[in-house]
Amino acid sequence: MTADARELAAGVFEGDRRAVARAITRVEAEGPSAASMVRAVHGRTGRGYLVGVTGAPGVGKSTLVDRLTGVLRSRGRTVGIVAVDPSSPFSGGAVLGDRVRMQAHAGDDGVFVRSMASRGRLGGLSRATADAVLVLDAAGFDVIVIETVGVGQAEVEISRAADVTLVVTMPGGGDGVQALKAGVMEIADVFVVNKADHAGADRTAAEIEAVLRLNEYGPADWRPPVLRTRASEGGGVEEVAGAVDRFRARGGDGAARRRRARVQARVRELVSRRFLEHAEHAALEPGGFDRVVDEVADTVIDPYTAAERILDLAVRGAAAGARGPGSRREAG
C-alpha cells in the first residue's frame, strides 16, 4: 500500500467525492495502483448492500435505476451506482453518460454515479467493477447498484457478485422471455417487467411466472417476485424497492454464503492472473511461454499437454530457488 493510496483512502472514508472519483480511476487501471488502492480501502468494506441490475439493451434499466435511487433517497439511504455500460460509439461514451445521469440527482451528495467503459479492455472489466464497488462501499454508501447491460456471461458474473440481483425485461412478442436465457433466469432474485403499459406485459409476466413454477431457481426460502414497472413515470418502483428490502430482511445464512462465494471468485481470479504473470514473465526462460504456444499452434502438442508443461516449469522454476513469485514486489 502506497502513501498516496492511503491519503486518497482517507478522503474516501470521509465521503469526499473527488477522492472517491480518483480512487475509482485508480482501480480502473491495470497494474499495481489498483491493488494498492484496494489494500488501502478494504478494511472499511462489507457494509454496503450490493444490488445488481441486469437486462438486455433497451429495456429501460438506467431509467429504473434512476427512479429506484430516488425512492431509496426518499428513505434516507445513500446510493452509489456503477454502470457497466460500454455505451454506443455515438453517445460519446461513458463520460457523457455520467454527466447526463448525474443531472437527475445533481447537487445530491447522497448519490454517486460512475460508468465503467468496457471499450478495449473487456478482460479487466469484471475486476475493475468489483474494485469500484469496494471503493463505494468504503465511502459509506448504504446501497451500491451494479448496473450491467446485456445478458451474456460477463454480465451474469458481474451481477452474481451482488447481494440481490434484479433482472429487467420488457414486453415484446415473446422476445421478452426468449431473451431471458437460462443463465439469466437462474440468477434473478427479483424480476422486473418494465414498460408494463406496452402490449403483452401480462403475457410476459405470466411466462416468467410459468418458468419459475417449473424450475427451482435461487434460494429455497425465496420465490422471485415478478414486478411490473413504468420506470419512466416512476410506476411500480416503490414495489421494487420493497422487494429488495424483503429479500435483504430474510433470515438464514444466504447472504453470508453469497458474499463468501463472491470473495472466493475474486481471490481465484487474482491468483490465476498473478500466476500467469509469474509463468510468462518470471518462471520460464525468456520466450519459453511463447515457444510452447507456437508448438500448439503448429499442432505439435495439444493445449492440455502445453498447459501441464508450463505448470511444471513455472512451479519447478521456483523450486530451484531461481525466481519465485515472492521475489517480484509491487513497485508503485
Next chain:
Amino acid sequence: MTADARELAAGVFEGDRRAVARAITRVEAEGPSAASMVRAVHGRTGRGYLVGVTGAPGVGKSTLVDRLTGVLRSRGRTVGIVAVDPSSPFSGGAVLGDRVRMQAHAGDDGVFVRSMASRGRLGGLSRATADAVLVLDAAGFDVIVIETVGVGQAEVEISRAADVTLVVTMPGGGDGVQALKAGVMEIADVFVVNKADHAGADRTAAEIEAVLRLNEYGPADWRPPVLRTRASEGGGVEEVAGAVDRFRARGGDGAARRRRARVQARVRELVSRRFLEHAEHAALEPGGFDRVVDEVADTVIDPYTAAERILDLAVRGAAAGARGPGSRREAG
C-alpha cells in the same frame, strides 16, 4: 490419452457422425475425459476455417447460419456448426434445437450441427466450445461455424476465437446500432443487417458505416463490409459467403496471427485453471485456501494480499518437494 479416446478419434478422423457426436459429448464434460479427447484429435486440427457469428437474440442468426450453410454446401464445402445458444426454457433446450435445425439439412452428411447448452455451467462453456470446434476440425469439416447469442463478453471472446467474425444486427428504431456495443463493433470483420426489408434498414447500415469511418477497427488491410440480408428468403446470403471468401483470401500474416492469439488464450486459460486446482487441492494444507478466503470475507486481509499469499504457498509447497502439480496424473 486413453485407449477409448484414441478409438473414438479414429472414428472422428473418418468423419463417422456418431463418433463425432460422442467425442463432442466428451469435451463438453469437465475433467480428464475432455483433455484426453482433445489430445487424441489435436494432431489433425488446423485445417478447417472458423466462422464466428454473433449478435443479439432475435436478429435471425440461426436462419442466416442455415442459409449460409446451404450456400457453402452448393459450393461443395462441408460445414460443422457449434451453436452456443442456451435456448429459452420453453423450447425444450438445446437438444430439441439440434433436431429442429438438423431437419433443414437432413440426410446431408456434409453438415453437422451441435448446440452447446450453457445452463448451469457458464464457466466452462468457452472451453467446451473451443474443444468441440477442434473435434469438428479433426473430423475434416471445411468450414466450422461458431454461432453465439448475445453481445456480452463471453460471446465476444468465443467469436474472437474464429478466423473471421460476422456480427449480425437488424433494423429497429436506433436499437440496431445502440445494441452493438463498443466491444462488438471492434471484433466484426463482416457486418450483416438482417431483416433488411424492415423499415430502417438503410439507416442502420448507414449508422454502422459512419462508426466504421470514425474508427479504425480490425485489420489494417480490411474495411468490414456492411451487408444486407433477408435470411428467411435467402436474400443477400451469397454476398455474405463471398465476403467470407474475400476475407480468407487476403494475403499477409493476419490469419496466422489470429490463430496464434487464439491458441495463446487457450493455453493461458488452461494453465490458470490447472494452477487453481493445484493451489486449492494439492499445494496448500487441507482447508488452507478456504481459510484465506474467509479472512478476505471478514475484511481481515484484502483480496490482493490473499492472492499473493496463496501464490507464495502454492509455489513454495511444490518447492519443498511435497506435492507438485506433476505428481497428479490424469486418472481416466
